[in-house]
Amino acid sequence: xxxxxxxxxxGSAQGALLLLAALGLSLTFGQMGVINMAHGEFLMIGAFxxxxxxxxIDSSDLSIPVALPVAFVVAGLFGLLLEVSIIQWMYRRxxxxxxxxxxxxxxxxxxxxxxxxxxxVPVEKPGWLDGQLTVLGYDWPLRQVFTILLATVxxxxxxxxxxxxxxxxxxxxxxxxxxxxxxxxxxTRTVDRLTFxxxxxxxxxxxxxxxxxGGTNSTMGAQYIIPAFLVVAAGGIGQLKGTIxxxxxxxxxxxxxxxxxxxxxxxxxxxxxxIVFLQVRPQGLFTVxxxxxx
Amino acid sequence: xxxxxxxxxxxxxxxxxxxxxxxxxxxxxxxxGDETPGGSAAxxxxxxxxxxxxxxxxxxxxxxxxxxxxxxxxxxxxxAADEINASGGILKKKIKYVQEDGATxxxxxxxxxxxxxxxxxVGAIFGGWTSSSRKAVKPVVEKNNGLFFYPVQYEGLEASPxxxxxxxxxxxxxxxxxxxxxxxxxxxxxxAGSDYVFPRTANAIIxxxxxxxxxxxxxxxxxxxxxxxxxxxxxxxxxxxxDFIFNTINGSSxxxxxxxxxxxxxTAATTPIISVSIAEEEAPAMGHEVTGHYxxxxxxxSLKTDTNQKFIDSWKAYPNSSGVxxxxxxxxxxxxxxxxxxxxxxxxxxxxxxNAAAKKNAITFAAPEGTVTLDGENHHISKPGHIGQINAxxxxxxxxxxxxxxxxxxxxxxxxxxxxxxxDQLVKAAG
Numbered sequence: 001x002x003x004x005x006x007x008x009x010x011g012s013a014q015g016a017l018l019l020l021a022a023l024g025l026s027l028t029f030g031q032m033g034v035i036n037m038a039h040g041e042f043l044m045i046g047a048f049x050x051x052x053x054x055x056x057i058d059s060s061d062l063s064i065p066v067a068l069p070v071a072f073v074v075a076g077l078f079g080l081l082l083e084v085s086i087i088q089w090m091y092r093r094x095x096x097x098x099x100x101x102x103x104x105x106x107x108x109x110x111x112x113x114x115x116x117x118x119x120x121v122p123v124e125k126p127g128w129l130d131g132q133l134t135v136l137g138y139d140w141p142l143r144q145v146f147t148i149l150l151a152t153v154x155x156x157x158x159x160x161x162x163x164x165x166x167x168x169x170x171x172x173x174x175x176x177x178x179x180x181x182x183x184x185x186x187x188t189r190t191v192d193r194l195t196f197x198x199x200x201x202x203x204x205x206x207x208x209x210x211x212x213x214g215g216t217n218s219t220m221g222a223q224y225i226i227p228a229f230l231v232v233a234a235g236g237i238g239q240l241k242g243t244i245x246x247x248x249x250x251x252x253x254x255x256x257x258x259x260x261x262x263x264x265x266x267x268x269x270x271x272x273x274x275i276v277f278l279q280v281r282p283q284g285l286f287t288v289x290x291x292x293x294x
Numbered sequence: 295x296x297x298x299x300x301x302x303x304x305x306x307x308x309x310x311x312x313x314x315x316x317x318x319x320x321x322x323x324x325x326x327g328d329e330t331p332g333g334s335a336a337x338x339x340x341x342x343x344x345x346x347x348x349x350x351x352x353x354x355x356x357x358x359x360x361x362x363x364x365x366x367x368x369x370x371x372x373x374a375a376d377e378i379n380a381s382g383g384i385l386k387k388k389i390k391y392v393q394e395d396g397a398t399x400x401x402x403x404x405x406x407x408x409x410x411x412x413x414x415x416v417g418a419i420f421g422g423w424t425s426s427s428r429k430a431v432k433p434v435v436e437k438n439n440g441l442f443f444y445p446v447q448y449e450g451l452e453a454s455p456x457x458x459x460x461x462x463x464x465x466x467x468x469x470x471x472x473x474x475x476x477x478x479x480x481x482x483x484x485x486a487g488s489d490y491v492f493p494r495t496a497n498a499i500i501x502x503x504x505x506x507x508x509x510x511x512x513x514x515x516x517x518x519x520x521x522x523x524x525x526x527x528x529x530x531x532x533x534x535x536x537d538f539i540f541n542t543i544n545g546s547s548x549x550x551x552x553x554x555x556x557x558x559x560x561t562a563a564t565t566p567i568i569s570v571s572i573a574e575e576e577a578p579a580m581g582h583e584v585t586g587h588y589x590x591x592x593x594x595x596s597l598k599t600d601t602n603q604k605f606i607d608s609w610k611a612y613p614n615s616s617g618v619x620x621x622x623x624x625x626x627x628x629x630x631x632x633x634x635x636x637x638x639x640x641x642x643x644x645x646x647x648x649n650a651a652a653k654k655n656a657i658t659f660a661a662p663e664g665t666v667t668l669d670g671e672n673h674h675i676s677k678p679g680h681i682g683q684i685n686a687x688x689x690x691x692x693x694x695x696x697x698x699x700x701x702x703x704x705x706x707x708x709x710x711x712x713x714x715x716x717x718d719q720l721v722k723a724a725g
Contacts, residue, residue, distance in 0.1 A: 119616075120546055120549065214546060219359040220522070259530065263521065263526075
């Protein structure tokens with residue numbers, strides 16, 4: 001049990017953070033075929049937002065809850081700006097979006113380096129996250145519990161929004177069949193923008209959670225973008241459940257390997273597993289079934 | 295969905311995997327940009343010493359991940375150049391510096407070195423931070439018979455006629471830290487490091503010395519340099535119940551380590567940390583108070599020496615200054631003054647003449663850490679060993695110091711517990 005409980009619990013928390021980072025990618029990739037390499041920088045923007053909010057609100061007990069919605073909006077607006085200024089001219093040219101967004105990510109990183117101290121900025125954890133929850137003899141840091149709760153709330157809200165609102169229905173219609181959705185009178189342009197806003201906003205929320213785990217600096221986004229893309233690829237596109245299961249799988253896998261072997265070997269092993277999985281099931285865990293001919 | 299998106303997904307996965315493999319390889323100390331020396335004979339120097347200026351090259355990463363650390367080194371080099379110019383220059387020639395960006399990319403470091411030496415014709419190059427950058431520069435300065443001044447503590451086991459090392463080698467930082475731990479009566483030690491050549495080599499040395507000191511190593515953990523999440527590894531550390539943690543983690547991964555450490559309920563009172571990469575600049579950026587933990591360096595802002603206060607005041611007044619001074623900054627500051635002293639002793643900017651002047655073992659500089667002496671054989675400098683404890687104002691109180699300045703011994707030849715076969719192995723592994 002001693003060898004199983006810590007990696008399972010911490011892996012779930014790691015997976016929860018990956019999930020928050022991957023949700024937006026899954027949405028924009030699934031719906032628009034956009035490979036957004038700047039998504040990690042939206043996460044960074046969320047983390048810097050947490051820092052800025054902490055400069056205004058002194059108490060970290062209060063500033064982190066306030067930072068969550070603020071980071072959602074700020075990162076979302078950056079996403080919207082990217083969509084309106086660049087991405088919208090590149091739909092259905094996924095390779096071009098990949099190249100352009102790599103450029104955007106470098107620009108955003110350098111901008112952060114110019115604006116903020118180069119060592120990175122400190123984001124303080126709220127006092128109510130001090131302490132541990134003892135689960136079967138393991139003192140599980142409360143911060144990990146918080147990450148899982150945060151991801152659960154975000155996913156539930158997103159799922160409900162997709163399922164029960166008219167905007168959500170329009171998004172799902174566009175994912176299923178863009179041409180048919182347009183024929184039915186849906187403005188897919190508006191839907192695209194909204195999706196980009198929500199997807200980037202979720203990365204902002206992930207950024208606040210990440211600022212409690214590691215450093216807040218110009219290069220922090222880079223360490224999340226690759227595992228997030230793996231999650232999207234392994235999970236299959238267009239469906240939330242695939243992303244959720246893949247994120248938890250990658251998170252728990254990474255943590256178990258890190259606990260049983262070493263932190264470096266864990267990265268290699270987890271990637272090998274995903275490669276093997278994609279060989280067996282190239283379409284990912286789940287796919288959207290359509291009757292379209294292409 | 296369509297076949298396009300299937301192909302796309304494979305593409306994304308392939309790209310992601312490729313990048314990670316590359317990162318892991320780089321982390322293993324691959325010698326990116328390493329060129330085979332030899333072939334062309336040493337180029338004759340094109341350094342222009344006829345005018346009233348001397349050109350020098352500064353090579354620091356101003357963009358990319360390492361800009362976090364190297365921007366400060368670049369700034370302090372500019373400050374030292376301004377100071378030297380204000381006091382008359384080197385051999386009455388004003389320094390005219392060419393600043394180049396290494397961009398956190400080791401082949402770029404090699405290319406820019408070549409450019410600085412053969413096109414800008416600089417007298418010497420100052421900079422670098424990671425060992426990978428130094429190893430990329432090394433063959434190029436050797437081929438062109440140039441000079442490179444490297445300002446960061448590192449894993450040792452290296453000496454080049456074309457490189458001067460002004461940061462600590464292992465016997466000036468790692469060994470003093472172990473002596474301090476032994477004096478505190480530490481019995482069980484845990485080693486936590488980033489996964490690249492410095493922590494791996496440092497820990498190999500620590501394990502050998504610990505065996506001699508009777509300290510038990512209860513665990514050893516590494517996380518890649520570009521990963522911040524230490525939660526899982528800290529769970530292992532906590533389970534091993536060490537009395538002390540030896541931290542060789544570098545960069546922002548330190549922030550993740552400190553956060554995971556406190557989140558797991560560990561404290562400085564029960565399981566203190568001794569670090570070799572957390573200094574005055576890093577301590578306030580952890581997002582958690584770090585009072586009570588230790589660091590091993592040769593310079594602290596709190597040191598009381600004849601020259602330190604002046605150094606601190608000049609730095610605080612300098613544009614773009616971070617407001618605090620730290621060991622790597624001070625080593626970079628030394629490097630430019632050491633070059634000045636060497637050239638003035640040689641009476642020439644010629645590399646052969648400079649190296650001949652170094653051989654006399656008489657080059658000294660009244661540095662902020664005290665008067666350092668250059669070792670003409672291995673091109674390292676003598677340094678005092680200090681252990682600082684972090685106080686509430688994020689500065690370091692000095693709690694332990696070496697008896698005297700420690701002579702540099704990059705190959706640890708003066709330590710009987712360090713076997714020759716291990717040395718050969720480590721030298722080979724470090725490339």
